[in-house]
Amino acid sequence: MADKSQRPDVAQILAHPSYPDTIWRLTPTQTEYLPVAKGRGGPFKIHYEVHGQGPIKLVWLMGLGSRKTAWQRQTLKFGHEEGDKYSSLIFDNRGMGLSDKPIMRYSTSDMAKDVLEILDHLGWTAERELHVAGVSMGGMIAQELALMVPERICSLSLISTAAQIENTTSFVENLRTRINMFLPKSLDKSVSDAAHMLFSDAWLDLPDDTQVPDASTPNVELPPSGKYGKFETNYQRFAAQELTKRLDPEGFPKKGFMMQAIAAGWHYKSAKQLEQLGDKVGRERIMVLHGTRDNMISVPHGRKLIEMIKPGVGVIKDGYGHVFMLEDAKWHNEMVESLVQKTEKLNEGKK
Template structure:
């Protein structure tokens, strides 16, 4: 069977042809409609019938994949799951955001750890509370989560001075700040993505916290995913045809691919739990680094080694005041910090601006390797 597109009256031929490349075999007949020239999102039920749904999590073979014990004497021990990809001299550590798994970084794992395996070694892992890592019921803090990472780095032998490039997004960026304070001399570059030194209690943020909690409160799945999409991505990107490489056929839009990945993640009741999600959420909400602490971080790591990246239309951790505050308290551009404030970009630049994001990271890695 083929996709059957039924445009509403008045839809232009140009708009229809824009999506024509997505026609292909499908296991269930479906009628798509356009609203104001934009394809309506697939429902959760339709996404699960799409032939690409089974392939949203890529088969990227790790060079090393195991679970290690961490946090002995700190409420543990418990298991932390990690993977190593590639065998190059430049060591990249990717730290997930709230509710993220290793698979959250699969684009960068592929682009750095496979396509450039001779140049990079990628270390990705599941934070406590998510994925294949254990989910102990205890208070999570960004400091304790950073200590988990120190033990992981020790285990894989990433202990030399100026040897580790840290890339942390959102909650992962908060953990990265703590990690840099714990092991400043190991850090070759510190890349803080869509994050904050502390959460300013603005009304939009408090609404986002409620919305985040609501993600694990039973309700209609399509409404849950629609809210995550609007908080984390620009509408223009969501509405664009699926630009990610595919196995069988593309999804109609980027938004549909994201929804498929989110559905796949939530379908794994072992890896994604309400308990783990809420414990991570509390860690993010309680993260707080003062101006003095950030100044010390800049002194110890070196401001030329720090990059602050934030999308200007981020609705999860808002651009203002968080991005400008983080940049200022680290020492600012005048102190040597690299600033990337990206227009028309939401919370997850590694998806939405994949090529540009990767380019900024690789350029910063090269710069700091030569300091």
């Protein structure tokens, strides 16, 4: 394993020839600022994109302090390489990215209602039509959405998430972790701390093996060089993506982060509610994934979620951190796609 102190600093990442192309230019099929939450503290606008025009509807729910571009590996596969089979919805939650950042109390249930308004606007309203995947806070929003419209859920993937945030470490360690999220710090420290919270060190120091778009990818704009480049390590690619976010104070405001953090911190679903979720959605339609090296939402949360929901697929993946969609995008995508295919067949069997 490489010495962490030898990882490149912010200045080196920004000077890397691949940095300007960190966020891929994937052309959406549909995009819009949609006013939502009228009568719920709004209206305010949520920015969304649909990639692909296929009949299978995928809904990707992002986590705390992240923007919709964090799904770009999934958007590339499901919205472009297989865009004739899938339609993928990505969007910035209230408080982040291109969406509005209203000053108000955020909750995961209200954020789920934001999603529901987008889905209704798109006409994605059929029974058993939605394949919903949520990571971290996005998984909390997914729980709320599934309880609101269980009959519209075809599959539900809950990734690195929890029924509620509990202290599974010592009081001092838990307090230190929570305070560290909000303390002012240098950009270098912010990026390295985020990397530690989200990923295993072993993965961070491996060579960057990201599958990038190329000239054969449908509906992608190539950079001026004519090709998307690679970084030397996974740490460099993550740091570059993190910097594109943190160097955009309009898209990554502190107030938005704190209001989302309050929503995630106060999220709560009882064992009874999760039992009802399993009953109404169908346990064979639900998947829970969690990593043993998750430093953001510790693995006991994932085990507890599996115990309460009893999903058709429950996997605790050894050695992995918080963000499967980056740390092992191929495995993550295969797991989601397998559930999608299985539940689509369940639909066919009921026709």
